[in-house]
Amino acid sequence: MNDETKKPSFLVYYDNEVIVLRLQDEEAGRLFKSLFPYGREEIRPDFDESPALAMAFDILSMAIDRDKERYIKRCEANRENGRKGGRPKKNPTDIEETEKTQRLDLKPKKADKDMDKDMDKDMDKGRDKGRDNISYQQIADMYNEICTSFPRLTKLSDSRKKAIKARLKQYTIEDFKRLFEMAECSSFLKGQNARDWSASFDWLIKDSNMAKVLDGNYADRQTVQQDKPFYEVEEPEYFKYMRRELTPEEKAILGEE
DSSP states (O other): OOGGGOOSOOOOOGGGHHHHHTSOHHHHHHHHHHHHHHHHHOOOOOOTTOHHHHHHHHHHHHHHHHHHHHHHHHHHHHHHHHHTTSOOOOOHHHHHHHHHHHHHHHSOOHHHHHHHHHHHHHHHHHHHHHHHHHHHHHHHHHHHHHOTTSOOOOOOOHHHHHHHHHHHTTOOHHHHHHHHHHHHTOTTTTTOSTTOOOOOHHHHTSHHHHHHHHTTTTSOOOOHHHHOOGGGSOOOHHHHHHTSOOOHHHHHHHTOO
């Protein structure tokens, strides 16, 4: 394309709004910025890490390509008309046909609508898959890092992913961190109980068990009976004060001198 036929602008259609609105703000910004170098020099961005973003760019870039092709044809037609002495006058029938064609071009086609629906589904699946993978692995790594006294988690099975996904509807990542910290601090859950039983990752992330651990039901309770015999318990400061030697001033007040 020479400078004479290089299009000075590109169009963004309202039909593409549903595509852009499904992107995160940061993704939408990257998409919009990528349109300028593509429209000017046909430089394609590298969106391989984000299938949703790559698909959105493909849709918008195709619209830019179609507009650019129409612009080039119009420029060539104008040059040809100039060589022939100007644009020939159109008769009413030609004008009506042209307006009809333009209206049809602006009307969304069924194929475009179907493609938009498929793209919406793919974008939703891609975003959910990415979010789930991050959450699953983040929680597994957090468990292995904090719960060092428990069996190490080596595999994220489908049942474990299903359980994590269900808990994430009620709890945050911070709640999972608190769960693992409380479990690691619990002597009972680590096996110091009458049954010599210890908890596992699968047990901790069950709905009822997670709630009980977070409520503190398995937290260690330091009591006199558990820690020391009564004769080894340190005497409270109050009783020490009452049994101390009285000062001369106190004896004078009490009349003991």
